[in-house]
Amino acid sequence: MSETLSLVWLRRDLRLHDNAALYHALKSGRPVLPVFIFDRLILDQLDDRQDRRVEFLVQEIDRLRDELAELGSALVVRYGNPIDVWKELLEQYNVGDVFANHDYEVYAKERDKAISELLAERGTGFHSSKDQAIFERNEVLTGSGSPYTVFTPYSRNWYSKLTPFYLKPYPTERYKKHFFKTTVLPTPTLAEMNFKPLGEPFPARTVSAKRLDSYKQTRDFPALEHGTSELGIHLRFGTISIRELARQAQDANDRTFLNELCWRDFYFQVLDHFPHVETHSFRRDYDRIEWRNNEDEFEKWCRGETGYPIVDAGMRQLNSIGWMHNRVRMITASFLCKHLLIDWRWGEAYFARKLRDYDLSANNGGWQWAAGSGTDAAPYFRVFNPTLQAQKFDPKGDYIRQWVPEVNSPTYPQPMVEHSMARQRAIDVYKKALAK
Known part of the structure; x- marks a missing residue:
């Protein structure tokens, strides 16, 4: 040619x-x-x-x-x-x-x-x-010109820079005549790449104004259908423009949803400036934690057989449809790291294999937040109580019953670990590691 x-x-x-x-x-x-x-x-x-x-x-x-x-x-x-x-x-x-x-x-x-x-x-x-980001790399820095390592001051600077200029769309449609003229070319199929189809529908590419209006009130309750945006996979592969989504959130005056986009940028810049987080703790001293890493307990967590209904519901949802509600992601991650003292990297890798909306920066950031090894200011005392979390965010048990139908039957397992003991054990192990 x-x-x-x-x-x-x-x-x-x-x-x-x-x-x-x-x-x-x-x-x-x-x-x-x-x-x-x-x-x-x-x-x-x-x-x-x-x-x-x-x-x-x-x-x-x-x-x-x-x-x-x-x-x-x-x-x-x-x-x-x-x-x-x-x-x-x-x-x-x-x-x-x-x-x-x-x-x-x-x-x-x-x-x-x-x-x-x-x-x-x-x-x-x-x-x-x-x-794929609104602000990236060196666009949001501290006064001394260094990257932020804590979200709150980063977000203040991020919002201060969020002018219409940064959300302006690229008008590609004006130049559509510039595409090279050619016939349709062959593409590899799933079978040719040794994959098998599932054939289930994917979530919609857009989020309605009505859903944005209620996002702040509904986002933490996993039993609610469409309580979250469900746009993770579209953001991951860019089938929706981040600028378009941010404009929509601004038009809806929805700071809660816009804040999620801010978190997304934050984790991008953490990964970009601190690439060691892919394999190590953001805070290096947390690599000294002596994890128990019991493989049998890890398998029970993976299967959703921990005896804590909200944890099991989340893991079964993940295993079934390749997606888990964000609130439950935090609960299940905290349980693995704090209750079972299993290395956050094990859980991060499992989510990476299963999540349809897997994004390395956000997945890594979320797991390090749960483990306390990330960009949090004073994190390791935070140990979610799964029972209280279920009472608060699934008060009628609808989400739990959907994914753990045997929850109140004799076949449902007893909790694999007692919360108070596990909490104190985690705090003691963390204290010991960080005192070295």
Whole structure:
């Protein structure tokens, strides 16, 4: 092919509207051809060949193909090691520039560095933009120019900078004629990637104004249908614009929901500035905790057989549908770390395998918050009482009965650990570790 193209590499931004990388590609002066790569280095690590995230990706790729076909264009979809795929693409197409959006995980940054070096060797430019965060990297810093390590002062600065400029959409629709004209291209199927379909519907891509209006009152009660936004998977893969969602929250005057987006940015910048959190405690001294790491107890927690109904309900919900209510995520995580004294990394890895909306930065941040090893100011005395949490947030037991129908029968197990004893044991172990 002799015509020089701009390729836009879609990753966590699976949409044509309000997409920073796509916007810059469309304005590059060359025809634009979008690319998506099913990364074998990631997919081959998945244990379950019926993975909700992979099925979601296939669904959204099909949607993008249809949208591009209406514009007379197509989506290049490949399955393989990204470096190998890009070598093939550079042989197949005359590529002038490649556009992508920033990613903040260690693997992603290393991958992008390798790809940019490959492209540079061929004389091809690599351009990366901010898209999945409202504020990133060094945009929200302390007065001394260092990254924040505590959320509250970060959020104050974040809100002070939140002007309409940062929420302005990228008008990609103005340049839709700049897509490269070609026929629909073949894409790998689930079967070809050795995955099996589940066929269950995914949550909606939008959140209604009515739901935002009630979000503050409903978000903590897991029995309520649609009490939360259920947009996690769409934010994870960028099928919805973070700027669009923030504008909607502002229009609804919903500070509670907007605060969740602030937390999301905060965890992105923690991961970006402190990449050691992927494998170590944010606060390094917490790596000295002597975890019990009882494998039998861990398996009971995984199966939802702890004898604490709210914990078991959450774990069974996770195992069944690949999603768990956020309040219950905190309860189950606290129980594993504090009641059972099992390393938070075990629980984080289990959630990573099961959650359809898994996002490394948020998952890591949530687990380190629960373990007390994260960005909290004085955390380790906080030990959730699962019984009191159930009484407060599932007062009628509707959520528990939905997922633990045998809860009041003789077959339901007794609590595997007594709360008061476990709480004191956790505090003692933490004190000992932090006194070293």
